[in-house]
Amino acid sequence: MSIRARQVLLFMLCCAFVAQTWLVYADSEGDDYLLSSVALEGQAVWRKNNCQSCHQLYGFGGFLGPDLTNSIDNLSPERLSAILTEGLGQMPAFELDPDDQHRIGVFLRELDQTGISQPKLGDVVTPTELLSQVLALEEGSAPGLLRGAELVQSQGCIGCHLPNEQSLHRAMDLTAMTTTLSRERVQTVLLDGIEGTAMPRLSMSAEDSQAVWDCLVWMNEHGEELRARFRGMATSEDFDLLQLPWFEYR
Numbered sequence: 001m002s003i004r005a006r007q008v009l010l011f012m013l014c015c016a017f018v019a020q021t022w023l024v025y026a027d028s029e030g031d032d033y034l035l036s037s038v039a040l041e042g043q044a045v046w047r048k049n050n051c052q053s054c055h056q057l058y059g060f061g062g063f064l065g066p067d068l069t070n071s072i073d074n075l076s077p078e079r080l081s082a083i084l085t086e087g088l089g090q091m092p093a094f095e096l097d098p099d100d101q102h103r104i105g106v107f108l109r110e111l112d113q114t115g116i117s118q119p120k121l122g123d124v125v126t127p128t129e130l131l132s133q134v135l136a137l138e139e140g141s142a143p144g145l146l147r148g149a150e151l152v153q154s155q156g157c158i159g160c161h162l163p164n165e166q167s168l169h170r171a172m173d174l175t176a177m178t179t180t181l182s183r184e185r186v187q188t189v190l191l192d193g194i195e196g197t198a199m200p201r202l203s204m205s206a207e208d209s210q211a212v213w214d215c216l217v218w219m220n221e222h223g224e225e226l227r228a229r230f231r232g233m234a235t236s237e238d239f240d241l242l243q244l245p246w247f248e249y250r
């Protein structure tokens, strides 16, 4: 490598370092959450009693008990107080006076308003549901095709052969099979599986694997729609990373 090339490389590495540092330490535009003074006292009680050793806030903490970030809606003050005083299951009792119990309640209440601990990606459709939706579009199909669709669903083919070209264990896109594989190949695989891989031995009868083949042909013809819907469900407009608060708060 010439000296010039090394200088350019060094320069680029420095730039990347500066950019990464900036991204890590620059505050996002997200909201700043300010806990009230009572909630801060509650946080101090929380820390002093090591609640975090068994509970998570925003997924951080111990895992013996549940994540408590968004727990307060299901806890009346009486219930919280009873749990803290008497313990619950593997949770020990704590000798907290009523004021401290109240402070913890306020802390959990305000914490709840800072965000969602485990954001949901909108309405998540499983691949199998997606498949049945698409298959249901075809009314009055041939009985063979319906039988094939039934088998494809009950055997969970789509769970491994996702229509996105990057399935688990390199399993081929279910909607693309009939473009590259012969019917004989598919029938052999459905009978014997592929040893040493995740493709199970299904011992499928010739009649059934013919039906699966018909279904695969149908899915190949509708592949574009299937793939588009699959992409649609993998992204969600409701989800905004910047809305996730930093796990420490003031």
Ligand code: HEC
Binding pocket: 045, 046, 049, 050, 051, 052, 053, 054, 055, 064, 065, 066, 068, 071, 074, 075, 080, 083, 088, 089, 090, 091, 092, 094, 104
């Ligand atoms: C030794 C571990 C441990 C510690 C320390 C601990 N907990 Fe727990 N906590 C648990 C377990 C386990 C459960 C679940 C009990 C069950 O449902 O059987 C639980 C349940 C709870 C629940 C009920 C959650 C729900 O939605 O049902 C609350 C509230 C709670 N803990 C608050 C606290 C607070 C506040 C502290 C600190 C003062 C604390 N815990 C300390 C283990 C612990």
Ligand code: HEC
Binding pocket: 151, 152, 155, 156, 157, 158, 159, 160, 161, 168, 169, 170, 171, 172, 177, 181, 185, 186, 189, 190, 194, 197, 198, 199, 200, 202, 212
């Ligand atoms: C548990 C996951 C899993 C399930 C369920 C599954 N497969 Fe597979 N399948 C795989 C994997 C992994 C491979 C790739 C094996 C390899 O590495 O060669 C594969 C390979 C195949 C192949 C051979 C592809 C080739 O390149 O020759 C066909 C055909 C096939 N599967 C069809 C199906 C059908 C149809 C179903 C449902 C009836 C199904 N598979 C169910 C995981 C699965």
